[in-house]
Amino acid sequence: MTLAKRDQESIWHPYTQMKTASAPVAILRGEREFLIGEDGKKYIDAVSSWWVNIHGHAHPHIARKVSEQLHSLEHAIFAGFTHKPAVELAEGLLNILPDNQAKIFYSDNGSTAVEVALKMCFQYWSNKGLPRRKVIAFNNSYHGDTFGAMAVSARSAFTAPFESFLFDVEYIDTPHEGNIEVLKAQISELGDTVSAFIYEPLIQGSGGMLMYEATYLDDLLAVCKENQIFTIADEVMTGFGRTGKLFASEYLQNDPDIVCLSKGLTGGTMALGVTSCTTEIYNAFLSDDKLKTLFHGHSFTANPIACSAALASLELTLQPQTMQNIQRIITKHKAFAEEIKDHRKLKQIRQTGTIIAFEWETGEDSSYFSSLRDNLYRYFLGEGIILRPLGNIIYILPPYCISDESLEYVYSKIRNALNLF
Numbered sequence: 001m002t003l004a005k006r007d008q009e010s011i012w013h014p015y016t017q018m019k020t021a022s023a024p025v026a027i028l029r030g031e032r033e034f035l036i037g038e039d040g041k042k043y044i045d046a047v048s049s050w051w052v053n054i055h056g057h058a059h060p061h062i063a064r065k066v067s068e069q070l071h072s073l074e075h076a077i078f079a080g081f082t083h084k085p086a087v088e089l090a091e092g093l094l095n096i097l098p099d100n101q102a103k104i105f106y107s108d109n110g111s112t113a114v115e116v117a118l119k120m121c122f123q124y125w126s127n128k129g130l131p132r133r134k135v136i137a138f139n140n141s142y143h144g145d146t147f148g149a150m151a152v153s154a155r156s157a158f159t160a161p162f163e164s165f166l167f168d169v170e171y172i173d174t175p176h177e178g179n180i181e182v183l184k185a186q187i188s189e190l191g192d193t194v195s196a197f198i199y200e201p202l203i204q205g206s207g208g209m210l211m212y213e214a215t216y217l218d219d220l221l222a223v224c225k226e227n228q229i230f231t232i233a234d235e236v237m238t239g240f241g242r243t244g245k246l247f248a249s250e251y252l253q254n255d256p257d258i259v260c261l262s263k264g265l266t267g268g269t270m271a272l273g274v275t276s277c278t279t280e281i282y283n284a285f286l287s288d289d290k291l292k293t294l295f296h297g298h299s300f301t302a303n304p305i306a307c308s309a310a311l312a313s314l315e316l317t318l319q320p321q322t323m324q325n326i327q328r329i330i331t332k333h334k335a336f337a338e339e340i341k342d343h344r345k346l347k348q349i350r351q352t353g354t355i356i357a358f359e360w361e362t363g364e365d366s367s368y369f370s371s372l373r374d375n376l377y378r379y380f381l382g383e384g385i386i387l388r389p390l391g392n393i394i395y396i397l398p399p400y401c402i403s404d405e406s407l408e409y410v411y412s413k414i415r416n417a418l419n420l421f
Contacts, residue, residue: 002026003038025381030057033402035386044385044406046396051205051237053268055316056401062267065312069305078106078301085307092314093274096246098255102279105294106272106302110236110262111144113273114198117232117258118148119296120277121196124230124284127292132195136170136187136229140207141200143234152198154207157369170194174204175216187223196258197224198232201248202352205237209357209395211350214251221254230257230281240264240317241326241400244353257281267313272306325400329354332404333396336411345418357395358414360421364392375421383413 003026012018026038033056035043045053055062069085076083090104105120107113118135125132135152143149150159151166159166170190172183187197201217204210224231233256238248242264249256258281261274285294300306316322333356337349347361360372370391380387380394387394387410394417396410 022378032056033399033406042384043381044398044402044410046385046398046402046410047388048264048397048399049268049386050263050388051242051397052263052266053399054240054242054264055267055313055322056399057268059267059312059316061316062269062309062312065308066269066305069308073304075300075303075305079297083302083304083307085304085311086302089307089311089314092311093261093276096314096318097259097276098247098249100255100257100278101259101276103277103282105275105277105296106307107275107296108298108300109144109271109273110234110260111146111149111273112298113236113260113262113275114143114149114152114232114234115146116273116275116296117198117260117277118152118196119294120258120275120281121230121232123292123294124281125195127284127287130192132193134168134170134190134194136172136190136194136197138174138199138204139171140174140204140210141171141198142204142206143198143200144236174210174212175220176212177216180216180219183220184223187220187229188227191227194227194229196230196232197221198234200234201238201256202243202251203238203248203355206390208359208390208393209350209355211352211357214248218252218254221252221256225254232256232258232260234260236260236262240313241322242353242355242397244326244330246317264317265313266306266309267316269309269313270303270306272303272310322400326354328404329398329400329402329407332407336414340415340418343418345421354400355395355397357393360392360394362392372421376417379417379420380413383416385410385413 004023007024027035028038029036033044035045073083093104094101105116107116137152140154142153147165150162152169172186173179175183202211202214221231233249235247239261257278259276265274266272285292330353333351337351337356341349345361347359350357362370362372368391372392373389376389376394
């Protein structure tokens with residue numbers, strides 16, 4: 001019996017209508033930008049396996065570091081104990097995060113990193129005896145699938161069954177020249193009722209790779225600081241080079257108070273989440289009163305193996321060759337966008353750093369449930385390319401090691417698709 005058949009008898013997949021879904025593609029191994037199926041077919045992983053894989057599959061340096069760690073310490077309770085990988089990773093991250101970041105809190109993934117950030121903000125004000133219960137977030141935002149992360153994400157078909165359980169959020173549009181003054185006034189009016197403003201800097205990923213300018217985000221962050229509203233940069237997708245800089249926040253003059261990291265953190269090797277914060281936030285939890293403790297934790301908090309994978313990935317990220325590859329991908333994307341920008345089937349092309357998105361003209365507003373999505377997905381998979389369209393929007397978000405040959409192949413199949421669909 002094939003792996004795919006055995007899977008169908010025992011597994012429930014994410015974001016999948018299991019009644020109508022095709023059999024999953026069974027993957028036996030990976031190398032560089034490729035995943036290799038049970039039947040030997042090679043697939044270019046052009047979306048980095050849900051945006052996590054930044055250095056390529058089965059990278060030998062990460063594998064070696066993980067193997068070494070497995071032979072010394074696989075896990076230790078992180079309440080009252082510590083270990084070398086966690087300390088070294090925290091030190092390494094604080095060296096490259098915005099200068100105001102002072103402490104690292106570990107969790108398991110992007111959603112939990114957001115949960116921790118929200119708890120930090122809510123409890124900061126509670127500890128001060130000045131509770132602020134509102135959060136500001138962008139329309140079309142996505143911050144995760146746990147309840148707090150869902151609450152600060154845009155209301156959608158994904159959150160509808162749980163809507164009565166989610167706390168209220170003030171939603172605003174992403175900023176641009178035409179609405180920036182209105183948005184600034186909105187934030188100021190909410191003023192001291194707001195605990196935090198959470199945002200995906202520069203790119204709203206699951207919302208459709210929607211992109212906006214750093215200048216106007218900076219204006220909003222400045223107003224938040226004036227009103228003592230904490231700012232949470234959800235860099236789960238944009239971190240570790242995706243936008244052309246190590247963090248999207250580097251494009252801004254105003255530093256966030258909190259940063260959430262996951263996905264590329266371990267190079268896609270295993271789950272790990274990080275929430276960093278300023279000294280001011282950390283100090284609000286220091287007290288002789290134990291009730292002012294941040295009561296949050298996970299059994300696998302700061303798992304040594306995951307921290308070792310992240311340290312190895314960070315070493316690779318900071319190598320000059322990695323930034324050279326990032327710039328190479330950016331240049332290739334720009335040239336391809338220029339080539340096809342006037343195609344009649346394209347409503348818009350968007351690019352920030354190594355991320356490029358193509359919005360198909362369908363005569364309708366963009367929708368995750370566009371029928372075009374399944375046709376495009378099947379077409380690219382048949383051509384040996386993993387692209388996971390967001391409705392009528394396809395995007396390329398590759399590992400940095402992807403070859404020019406593979407990129408050109410992906411581009412060529414997009415050209416074909418534009419003529420077919």
